[in-house]
Amino acid sequence: MKLELGKVQIDDISFGNSTEINNNVLNINKEELLENINGNDEIKSIDIQLVKPGDSVRIIPVKDVIEPRIKVEGPGGVFPGVLSGEEIVGSGRTLALKGCAVVTTGNIVGFQEGIIDMKGPGAEYTPFSKFNNIVINCEVKDDVPQHEHEEIVRMVGLKASTYLAEAAKEVEPDTVEVFENKPYYEAANQYPDLPKVGYVYMLQSQGLLHDTYVYGVDAKEILPTTISPTEIMDGAIISGNCVSACDKNATYVHQNNPVIEDLYERHGKDFNFIGIIITNENVTLADKERSSNYTAKLAEQMGLDAAIVSEEGFGNPDADLIMNCTKLEDKGIQTVLITDEYAGRDGSSQSLADADPKADAVVTAGNANEVITLPKMDKVIGYKKTANVIAGGFDGNIEEDGSITVEIQAITGSTNELGFNKLTTRDY
Numbered sequence: 178m179k180l181e182l183g184k185v186q187i188d189d190i191s192f193g194n195s196t197e198i199n200n201n202v203l204n205i206n207k208e209e210l211l212e213n214i215n216g217n218d219e220i221k222s223i224d225i226q227l228v229k230p231g232d233s234v235r236i237i238p239v240k241d242v243i244e245p246r247i248k249v250e251g252p253g254g255v256f257p258g259v260l261s262g263e264e265i266v267g268s269g270r271t272l273a274l275k276g277c278a279v280v281t282t283g284n285i286v287g288f289q290e291g292i293i294d295m296k297g298p299g300a301e302y303t304p305f306s307k308f309n310n311i312v313i314n315c316e317v318k319d320d321v322p323q324h325e326h327e328e329i330v331r332m333v334g335l336k337a338s339t340y341l342a343e344a345a346k347e348v349e350p351d352t353v354e355v356f357e358n359k360p361y362y363e364a365a366n367q368y369p370d371l372p373k374v375g376y377v378y379m380l381q382s383q384g385l386l387h388d389t390y391v392y393g394v395d396a397k398e399i400l401p402t403t404i405s406p407t408e409i410m411d412g413a414i415i416s417g418n419c420v421s422a423c424d425k426n427a428t429y430v431h432q433n434n435p436v437i438e439d440l441y442e443r444h445g446k447d448f449n450f451i452g453i454i455i456t457n458e459n460v461t462l463a464d465k466e467r468s469s470n471y472t473a474k475l476a477e478q479m480g481l482d483a484a485i486v487s488e489e490g491f492g493n494p495d496a497d498l499i500m501n502c503t504k505l506e507d508k509g510i511q512t513v514l515i516t517d518e519y520a521g522r523d524g525s526s527q528s529l530a531d532a533d534p535k536a537d538a539v540v541t542a543g544n545a546n547e548v549i550t551l552p553k554m555d556k557v558i559g560y561k562k563t564a565n566v567i568a569g570g571f572d573g574n575i576e577e578d579g580s581i582t583v584e585i586q587a588i589t590g591s592t593n594e595l596g597f598n599k600l601t602t603r604d605y
Contacts, residue, residue, distance in 0.1 A: 179357040180251075180407035181270040183350030187277040190227050190309040198344045201351075203277060205311065205341065213340045214313070214333045219325065221316045223333070226558055228295050228310045233555035235299075236312055238290035238563045239589045240281040240327070241416055242305050242427040243334050245274040247342035248411060255342070256335050256412040258393025267358075267407035272345040277309040278429055279341070281334040282559040283316050286327045287386040289568045291422020291589035292551070299551040302591040304599055305429070312558050313337055324385055331417055334428075356441060358405040361451060365480055368449040372482040375451050376436055377472055377501055378404075381418045381426070381489040382457040388417040389426075389489075391455065401456035401471045403479070406437045414455070420490045421568045423545045423586040423593070424517050430590070430597045436487055436515070451479055456501065458494040469500035476510055483511040488594050491519050491545070495530040506535040517542040517592035522584070542593060543600040545569070545586035553579030 186201050193204035207225055215223050228234045246255045251269015254261030280293065293305050300306035315330045358364075365373055380389040382397035389396045391404075391414055404413065414431045437453070444450040456472045459465045476484055484505055488498045495516070502512045514536055518528035524544055561579070564570045569587030576582075585591040590598050 178268045178405045178407050179355065180267055180410060182354045182356065182410060183270060183272045184275045184352045184354070185272060185345045185348055186351045187274050187309060190229070190277055190311065192227065196341065196344050198348050203274065203309070203341065203344065210337060210340055214336045217329050219317050219321050219329055221318050223316070224314045226312045226314070228312055228558070230295060230307050230309070232295045234295045235551070235554040235557045235561070236280055236282055236293040237557065237559045237561060238282060238285050238567055239293050239422065240283070240286065240290055240330050241334050242429040242589070243279045243338040244429045244432050245277065245279065245338045245342035246412060246432065247272050247339065247345055249346060253411070255339060256415060259390065259415065260335055260339055263392060265408065266411035266413055267405045271411055272342065272350060274342055274345055277311065278305060279334050279338045280305065280310045280312045281330050282312060282314050283330060284560065285563045285566065286323055286330070287419030288566055289419045289421045290563070291425070291567065292564070292583070292587050293589050294551055294554065296554065297552050298549060299588055302549070302585055302588045302599060304590050304597060311337065311341065314558060327386060327417060327419065335415070356407050356410065358407055358452060361479055364449065364451050368445055371445070371447070371449040373451045373480055374440065374448040375476060375479055375481040375484045376440060376453045377476070377484050377486040378453055378455045379486065379488050379494065379497060379501070380414065380455055380457055381420050381494070383460050383490070383493060386419040390415050390417055396455070396457045399457060401454055401468055401475060403475060404453050404455050406441070406453055409434060409437065421545065421586045422589045423569070423591040424490060424542070425589070426489050426593070426595060427590070430593060430595055433597065435596045436485060448483070451481060458490065458497045460493070465497050465500055469497065469504050472501055473504035473508055476505055477508050481510050483513070485513050485515065487515040491517065492530050499531040499533050499536060502536045503533050512536070513538045513540065515540045515542065515594050515596065517594050518544045519546055520544045522546045522548055542596060542598055543585070543591065545584060545592045547585050548582060549585055550580055550582045
């Protein structure tokens with residue numbers, strides 16, 4: 178499968194009479210966008226605001242972040258099985274609006290939702306503070322169940338993203354990158370002298386409001402399977418979960434998975450990137466055993482010498498992470514794990530809920546229990562009162578002056594386990 182990804186840089190956003198891109202500025206017809214996304218009878222109110230890097234704005238609680246993308250050539254459409262049909266995507270030509278994002282907010286659905294500060298110390302912990310953000314505040318009727326509430330807001334965000342990306346059809350992309358994923362036999366023989374490396378992509382799927390969708394199917398319903406990285410770039414995987422904001426893989430993160438991008442960057446140089454296995458994170462021991470067994474079988478059939486394994490979430494998923502690690506290692510497949518830590522506010526507690534001596538190569542995305550005080554912002558989009566409810570917050574953490582004290586797990590993307598974050602040990 179071969180995908181051309183055209184990148185259209187967006188340096189600024191504004192409201193205007195028509196939705197179009199001129200000189201790297203995205204102009205948005207607000208009324209037309211509202212008409213496109215406000216089609217559910219359960220929606221009570223909906224509004225759109227534009228925020229930019231450096232604005233004194235706090236968005237809380239953040240539900241999802243999405244990059245506008247549109248397929249212009251090839252089968253299917255972006256977000257297959259959700260907004261388009263069930264055709265296999267990942268080939269042809271897709272356009273992406275870089276430098277901007279759709280952010281959804283509104284009344285809290287699940288306590289594991291997050292904060293994006295566009296300015297100040299909080300902005301340094303979230304990658305999404307550097308984008309021109311189209312923020313959609315969507316309120317649903319009070320009697321709507323939680324899972325329906327989440328779905329309504331999720332669909333609003335996806336529809337908005339698709340509508341905005343339509344504007345890219347009329348412009349030439351600033352850059353075009355080509356990504357290809359060959360059949361396994363052909364891929365293995367392309368660079369016979371390099372180690373064959375794969376990626377085990379763990380998807381959050383641990384019950385109500387802990388959902389990730391693959392071609393519109395809840396990942397808790399799948400067995401581990403292989404998928405082309407280009408399918409992921411076309412929106413085959415989207416977020417629908419309310420796990421802790423710090424390590425949640427927002428839809429934007431799936432679309433721009435840095436593990437996949439780095440594997441492509443080093444493909445044919447340091448190793449031979451063979452492909453991806455997606456697997457779910459389970460609740461019961463039997464399901465954990467089944468999925469990890471199947472993951473190891475697929476990796477062996479792909480002929481992998483080594484694999485990167487990334488996690489989403491913490492605590493219970495740590496068991497899935499370690500099971501995947503040990504079973505791959507038992508088959509002679511060397512592993513590197515990517516996770517984050519919940520090591521207590523002083524950093525002295527056990528970082529993971531599970532461990533094994535075979536997990537001897539681990540990359541950490543940071544300690545989510547670290548505490549930070551976020552100063553008052555001039556404007557809050559959403560509900561500031563949720564700061565003492567969301568994971569990482571606590572009762573009494575909102576000061577009279579509008580500042581809040583939270584663990585960084587409350588900040589969207591602060592310890593993202595794909596490395597889509599801003600924490601580093603490097604000296605810049």
